[in-house]
Amino acid sequence: MRRWRLVLGGGDADGVGYGLQGDDAHMDAALAAVYDSGEGGGGAGTGGGREGGLGASAPRVARWLGDIRTYFPATVVQVMQKDAIERLNLTRLLLEPEMLEAVEPDVHLVGTLLALNKVMPDQARESARAVVRTVVAELERRLAQRTRAAVTGALDRSARTHRPKRVADVDWDRTIRANLKHYLPDRNTVVPSRLVGYARRRRAVQREVVLCVDQSGSMAASVVYASVFGAVLASMRSLKTSIVVFDTAVVDLTDQLQDPVELLFGTQLGGGTDINRAIAYCQGLVSRPGDSIFVLISDLYEGGVRQEMLRRVAAMKEAGVQVIVLLALSDEGAPFYDHENAAALAAMGVPAFACTPDAFPGLMAAAIERRDIGRWAERAFGA
Numbered sequence: 001m002r003r004w005r006l007v008l009g010g011g012d013a014d015g016v017g018y019g020l021q022g023d024d025a026h027m028d029a030a031l032a033a034v035y036d037s038g039e040g041g042g043g044a045g046t047g048g049g050r051e052g053g054l055g056a057s058a059p060r061v062a063r064w065l066g067d068i069r070t071y072f073p074a075t076v077v078q079v080m081q082k083d084a085i086e087r088l089n090l091t092r093l094l095l096e097p098e099m100l101e102a103v104e105p106d107v108h109l110v111g112t113l114l115a116l117n118k119v120m121p122d123q124a125r126e127s128a129r130a131v132v133r134t135v136v137a138e139l140e141r142r143l144a145q146r147t148r149a150a151v152t153g154a155l156d157r158s159a160r161t162h163r164p165k166r167v168a169d170v171d172w173d174r175t176i177r178a179n180l181k182h183y184l185p186d187r188n189t190v191v192p193s194r195l196v197g198y199a200r201r202r203r204a205v206q207r208e209v210v211l212c213v214d215q216s217g218s219m220a221a222s223v224v225y226a227s228v229f230g231a232v233l234a235s236m237r238s239l240k241t242s243i244v245v246f247d248t249a250v251v252d253l254t255d256q257l258q259d260p261v262e263l264l265f266g267t268q269l270g271g272g273t274d275i276n277r278a279i280a281y282c283q284g285l286v287s288r289p290g291d292s293i294f295v296l297i298s299d300l301y302e303g304g305v306r307q308e309m310l311r312r313v314a315a316m317k318e319a320g321v322q323v324i325v326l327l328a329l330s331d332e333g334a335p336f337y338d339h340e341n342a343a344a345l346a347a348m349g350v351p352a353f354a355c356t357p358d359a360f361p362g363l364m365a366a367a368i369e370r371r372d373i374g375r376w377a378e379r380a381f382g383a
Helices: 002-008 022-035 058-071 074-087 091-095 097-102 107-115 122-158 172-178 217-234 260-265 275-283 306-318 339-347 357-368 373-381
Strands: 207-214 239-246 250-252 292-297 322-329 352-355
Touching: 002 022, 022 058, 022 074, 058 074, 058 097, 074 107, 091 097, 091 107, 091 122, 097 122, 107 122, 107 217, 107 260, 122 217, 122 260, 122 357, 207 217, 207 275, 217 239, 217 260, 217 292, 217 322, 217 357, 239 275, 250 275, 275 292, 275 306, 292 357, 306 322, 306 339, 322 339, 322 357, 339 352, 352 357, 352 373, 357 373
Parallel strands: 207 239, 207 292, 292 322, 322 352
Antiparallel strands: 239 250
């Protein structure tokens, strides 16, 4: 009965008739503040109609933030914060430093702070930077090593040699396939007259990577993750990494890749979208098409010239650039996106799909090895 009472929220309609006391009543009140419909005049836990909402009082919000951190795990706290900001329009309060010090940092909060960046008072901006720095450090801890390992391994595997120096460098699958004509039935074995192996990794730049990121408001989480991944890739000598963000304007933030926090504060979430203009700029960054990977992260809602945008993608692919379109780079699942543009890209052999941050290192490895990205996505996501 206690669980049902907490789920249903009280009031005449829940049919439970169970009163809450102590911590349960406080937990119920914290939930009611965000999720109550606002109908009725009773308080939380009284059995009457529930009354919710955090109002405009900063001290009350601070107490609520403390309550949810007391009664719920961090993952639930992050969801409740996000819902409170959206449902109760608390973005104004995030301009106050004491609020920023009380919230649980996460990717969605970073997106909100970046959207408010230009209107923040200086004191709040310093607190916001601390929040963003905390989230970025956690994402780097979680994702950086896996990304470097996946990319380094892919670069090693992509460099082939017929004179591998160590047994560990022999690609046995390719070696067997290359020597099947030398199969000896009586000995049930293959005599390898030609070895196929992995060459030692070279110090020179082997791939050019261009990340082109849509910074419209709906892509906030993708901007955060793309910035972190861009910084990680830029730290690898074998890659030449560029990052470009766009709305109706195009901004090259490559010179800030060494500090993803500064990079994020160089973005401006919101505004329109001109994908064609962004791709035109990125084409100029590609100097070695056959060794280049172009990653467009966008929901594909084009405000520019659609046909020209598609022609530019086709031209890049024809020149040998590995083109990848991600509808989102986040944990949110299938996003809203322009289905017509996605279908047009798929028709020219450029599948568009959403990618989770945990899968991105594997995606980059597949691109470096020039595997079929469509098949990779089908195996990774069942798409």
